[in-house]
Amino acid sequence: MIIYWIAGNGTYQATTWEHCEKRDLISGLPDALIGHILSFLTTKEAASTSVLSTKWRHLFAFVSNLDLDDSIYVDPLKKVISTRIRGAPILLEEYAPNYISTSFTDFVDRVLALQGDSSIHKFSLKIEDGDNHVDPTRVFDWILNVLQRGGASDLNLYMALEMDPVIPSKIFSTETLVKLKLSGTIIHVEDVYLPKLKTLYLGSVNFLNHGLGLTKLLSGCHMLEDLVLDSLNWFLWKFVSFSNPKCVSFDTPNLVYLEFTDATANNYPKVNFDSLVEAKIDLKASFQGSFSQGFEDYGFMGNATAFVRRICNVKIFYLSSDTLEELTFCCESIPLFINLTHLSIESNPKVGWESLPGLLKNSPNLETLVLQGLVHKSTYRCGDVCLCKPCEDKEKEIPTSLSSSPVKVLKVLKFGEIFDDHDIDEQINQVKHFLQTMPNLEQLVLYYDPSFKENVTKVTTELQKFPRVASRKCEIQLISDDLYLSSRWGSSPSLEEPDWVFSGDFCQLYEE
């Protein structure tokens, strides 16, 4: 009987069944299929099969996915390296730490040598320095070797070395790349040609030429759909940065998902977010000032207006507290977020909610609002969103961002989290205010911080004493690690009190 199969290059191959029967089943499979199977093993396991026989040795070249991680070699606790040959574990001697580190680099050298010239599709390398210094030049030799063999579609480099190395710029002109993840390197952008790149993840990287470098990189990947820029290092420090990019452009018409942490640039000349659906933005203020003048006296650099104006087509939007603050400073008027259905805001006791009324008013299709924490800085400009300081100017138009809000689901995270000057009463009153003002609310969920259990009774008693709510069909839920409490308002108009359902340990706390 003759067996036909399709080899990796798409041609038909044949062998005889009798020829296979003599060996064990795995070895009977065509080479390319064995290689495919080996690519599901960790690289170390796959490499260890290469000692089985000369045939297996050459099969390792078919493994087109390499996953190299030095953690098992550098971890001082794991001084014993074990490997398996024909199923029996063999323990090798304890090595001194230096030897282990060298052995990882030797291992990678050997793996790459075994592979020869065959193309590699997926290459993942994770290196953490520890006490031993890995020579970055060797690391980059490996990367260039992999790139030069052609066919690389997925590249993942995670480096935590003492000194961030400058990554070879050839990576950015590898036209086969579909997915690229870089962490812990310095990026010097020269020519960029990544026509197939769909996913780009940059974490803790440093661009040599700031905003220009990022702009150039993005303009070379027009098909980009997923972009995560996390902790770009223009010397970020807590809420502010000491330097910022002058100019950043996002020429990314196909981008669907964006996660962006950065210092606000001075200018965003070109921003194309035509396809953007979901965005998680953390824009930190950049300030100019000196410590001798004190922290209060500083001038803001950076203007996010152009950026915000173009991001208004998103459906799902997560804003950090820093971004919320930036919105206050940059935008004279908040653009219309016509497609926005899900909005999530991070609260911070040092940041006010001044941008929130404008955001709510300009989101006519908003369905879900998530507040990560209720505690924020009291200001006069919260409008009708909260109760901190009422608007004293009677002539001003009565704010209606909440009372005309279409929001159906309101989720409050970290409910009950206490800060210095704030107590639980403020938060309870805030929740009551939401219930009294929001006419379309169907569900209000409070995620209670379990470390403040003593206040739970107080919260539920207060919640039960509510006067009329704006939305008769609103269900209230209080959720914590070990308790769940929900209420539903009756459909009959004469019923002023809701029916409450309790479950969990709370039943013991509540005395009837």
Place this chain on the structure above:
Amino acid sequence: MIVLKSSDGETFEIEEAVALQSQTIAHMVEDDCVENGIPLANVTGEILAKIIEYCKKHVEGGGGSEEELKIWDKEFIENIDQSTLFNLILAANYLNIKTLLDLTCQRVADMIS
């Protein structure tokens, strides 16, 4: 409907959507040579039945949620003996059904490691 004929003479009539999960069959359909059924000279009826079972479950939109599919796949792959497994690998490769090929190869890899 598409008719598949195994090497030992069994015929299987299946929906086009189910059959098209095989790239090999998809190309044949494109080239319009499926008039009298598709002969699969090196896939036995037993193996072909298993493959059709898999493809029916994985037809887009019909199989259930991702989680449900994962559980089904796990049960599917754990309940077959070694020789069936290897024959499935060869057949999935010949028929070019990537998801089934990956599932079966992963299973063998798990057995090796």
